[in-house]
Amino acid sequence: MKVGQGHYRSIWVEDGAVRIIDQTRLPHEFVVVTLGTLEEAATAIRDMWVRGAPLIGATAAYGVAIAMREDASDAGLARAHEVLVKTRPTAVNLRWALEEMARFLMPLAPSARADAAMSRAAGIADEDVAINAAIGTHGLGIIREIAERKGGVVNILTHCNAGWLATVDWGTATAPIYKAHLAGIAVHVWVDETRPRNQGAHLTAWEMASHGISHKLIVDNAGGHLMQHGEVDMVIVGTDRTTAQGDVCNKIGTYLKALAARDNGVPFYVALPSPTIDWRVRDGVREIPIEERSGDEVSFVQGKLADGTVGRLRISPEATPAANPAFDVTPARLVTGLITERGVAPATADGLAAMFPDREGQ
Numbered sequence: 231m232k233v234g235q236g237h238y239r240s241i242w243v244e245d246g247a248v249r250i251i252d253q254t255r256l257p258h259e260f261v262v263v264t265l266g267t268l269e270e271a272a273t274a275i276r277d278m279w280v281r282g283a284p285l286i287g288a289t290a291a292y293g294v295a296i297a298m299r300e301d302a303s304d305a306g307l308a309r310a311h312e313v314l315v316k317t318r319p320t321a322v323n324l325r326w327a328l329e330e331m332a333r334f335l336m337p338l339a340p341s342a343r344a345d346a347a348m349s350r351a352a353g354i355a356d357e358d359v360a361i362n363a364a365i366g367t368h369g370l371g372i373i374r375e376i377a378e379r380k381g382g383v384v385n386i387l388t389h390c391n392a393g394w395l396a397t398v399d400w401g402t403a404t405a406p407i408y409k410a411h412l413a414g415i416a417v418h419v420w421v422d423e424t425r426p427r428n429q430g431a432h433l434t435a436w437e438m439a440s441h442g443i444s445h446k447l448i449v450d451n452a453g454g455h456l457m458q459h460g461e462v463d464m465v466i467v468g469t470d471r472t473t474a475q476g477d478v479c480n481k482i483g484t485y486l487k488a489l490a491a492r493d494n495g496v497p498f499y500v501a502l503p504s505p506t507i508d509w510r511v512r513d514g515v516r517e518i519p520i521e522e523r524s525g526d527e528v529s530f531v532q533g534k535l536a537d538g539t540v541g542r543l544r545i546s547p548e549a550t551p552a553a554n555p556a557f558d559v560t561p562a563r564l565v566t567g568l569i570t571e572r573g574v575a576p577a578t579a580d581g582l583a584a585m586f587p588d589r590e591g592q
């Protein structure tokens with residue numbers, strides 16, 4: 231997407247080097263970082279320089295490619311898998327990308343692996359862009375239908391950042407919003423700040439502002455109130471892992487938005503690229519590993535200080551411990567539809583199996 235005078239993806243190769251945007255510095259600074267080693271790729275995912283399920287997957291794929299430059303033996307491939315798979319537990323795209331890279335590279339002679347890995351990682355990145363563009367087209371149909379029925383601005387609430395920064399380009403939840411905006415449909419986005427790391431305030435708001443899309447930042451607890459007052463026409467969120475039954479794991483707080491949406495008759499859509507489906511998990515609430523992050527993320531907020539520097543502020547007593555589960559699971563029954571690259575599926579086992587007959591059973 232456009233940033234200033236340039237067109238950026240969230241990960242790209244330049245002069246043979248893998249580059250990313252350090253998302254921990256946004257919205258205050260736009261800093262490009264080069265990933266030169268397997269360890270740097272792992273750190274970028276673990277410390278959330280890159281984040282968002284599809285981008286975690288793409289970065290892991292490039293991480294394997296970087297590792298193949300260092301050691302393309304079977305042992306090198308196994309080590310890359312071992313280092314990368316441990317970086318973050320919830321987004322299934324990480325496992326998906328690592329398994330795809332191994333499936334592709336294992337039959338090749340070690341001497342052929344480094345170049346092949348780079349081109350397969352680039353392929354995964356390109357596929358992600360195409361998937362998200364297709365999600366945008368299918369989601370655009372839903373927004374257009376609401377716009378025509380309502381005859382005014384379509385108010386969309388989103389949580390966390392499922393924008394182009396969370397994918398390789400377009401975003402998942404934001405692709406329909408970008409496409410609606412490009413099609414001349416008036417949209418307004420309610421951006422949940424998304425405590426504790428504030429991906430909404432830091433990243434989604436920055437994306438919306440950069441693209442001239444009408445939006446307002448709200449605290450995480452405002453969504454229910456806005457829905458009660460008819461100020462939300464639909465919710466669109468992303469997902470880190472969706473089960474074959476349609477249970478949706480996404481950033482902590484998503485479940486509460488789905489409950490409020492159901493209570494107020496507001497449609498609740500999930501933008502779902504197929505690599506985010508975990509066909510092996512049956513019960514989302516009990517089986518999906520939920521990342522538990524440092525309590526410091528809750529006890530401190532990060533932002534621009536009065537003197538212009540970026541820093542952290544403590545907001546709770548030093549003696550108060552904090553718990554920080556990073557994701558929750560929204561049961562399928564609360565989901566109006568799953569916007570996939572193939573079309574909008576009901577959030578049911580039958581709905582997903584009918585949409586992806588080639589993947590079911592994996």
Ligand SMILES: CSC[C@@H](O)[C@@H](O)C(=O)COP(=O)(O)O
Pocket residue numbers: 281282283284321389390391392393396397401402403429467468469470480481556
């Ligand atoms: C298209 S991204 C979907 C999800 O990954 C997104 O909604 C989300 O929860 C991101 O969490 P994060 O902890 O920032 O990686």
